[in-house]
Amino acid sequence: MANLIEAENLGKRYGSRWLFRRVSLSLTAGDFLVIRGANGSGKSTLARGLAHLIELTEGKVRVDGDPRLAIGYAALDMAVYPHLTPVEHLEMAAELRGAGSVDLDRFGLESCRNTRGQGLSTGQRMRLKIAMAVQVNPPVLILDEPGASLDDAGRAVVEEVVRTQRQSGCVVVATNDPREGVEANLEFRLDD
């Protein structure tokens, strides 16, 4: 089976301190990797590196095609536009990537469809980011602390998204929450 994402000898250094080094992984369809580690161990940095959002000090991440279309990424600390509503965010994301429309009900966003970003709760923002991440049906879905701000209904949304994603793609979740990633078939600890 073809690899959907390949990472080879990844490393990130801040000053003289290596946050992590010699991290290699390859994921195929159906894989669910959970990255665990203590605070400050580099889980989010590794997730951002895999998503091509930052340049790592060493190593390479390979995906098939344009990373904008090959990777869906949502993180707790990523902001949304305070003056745009969920519908406007999704419209913009669709126009920029040639994606289709999104069923707001699937992500529990119907009730706040016309609320501007600054009026959304942290959980609603996370649902919106997950909706944008899966909007293009990317082969690789990377979620950083997806459940940290979500209630039970929100966690159910994440579980459903992960299950659906694994049918044709792979999932990477970076988390400290033991309730998350229990269905993962691969686990990676950064503080090992």
Added chain:
Amino acid sequence: MNSGWMTEVLAVLRKEARVDVRDLGSLLTVALFSGVTIFAISVASFNQQLKGGIAAGLLWVALLFAAVIGQPRRFLTEEDQGTSDLLRLLARPHAIFWGKCLMGILEMAVTAVAMTLFFFLLTSATLKDPGLYALGLTGSVLALVGATSISGALAASARNRSTLAAAVALPLLVPIIFFGIASLRTSLGEGLPENAWPAAWGLLGYGIASIITGPWIFSAVWRR
């Protein structure tokens, strides 16, 4: 699955327009600054004949500050409010740069036209060559938007981005100031047309070149 480059540029333009209209802070600052500047010029030159060189200089300073206040902020705000990651995930550099430039051109064009109307209504300055004035003003708007966009784009990812944006803008703006004032001064009745027309065309060329090449500069610092 992918969208056309024009669709992407228009998506960024629409986003910029929505944000600008809903967060009126920047638009009001530019309007207030431009209006107060023209009013101050009219008070200072009351009952006096305003010379072409002085008038062009004052008008250009108002245009310059309107651009410096409005345009680099479009890039710096993405980092300040934490939306740069979202934009990196969604958009290609050319769409971001040209979308933001288009919004800047629209905003600066409206500002320049409004300033022109108030300037000639409130002061004694007279327009001697409308064609040269129109070309000089168009070139000024494009060159100012191009230069300030590049400075904002280059500084956006830096730690001291506001300081860096100002420092990068300086060498980009100096040649435009000379060309811009030369063309407007002659259109207002002072200076030689044979020097002013090439200056106005040069300004237009500078503006077009900086806007066309901007995405390549931007993509070098705006990596995904």
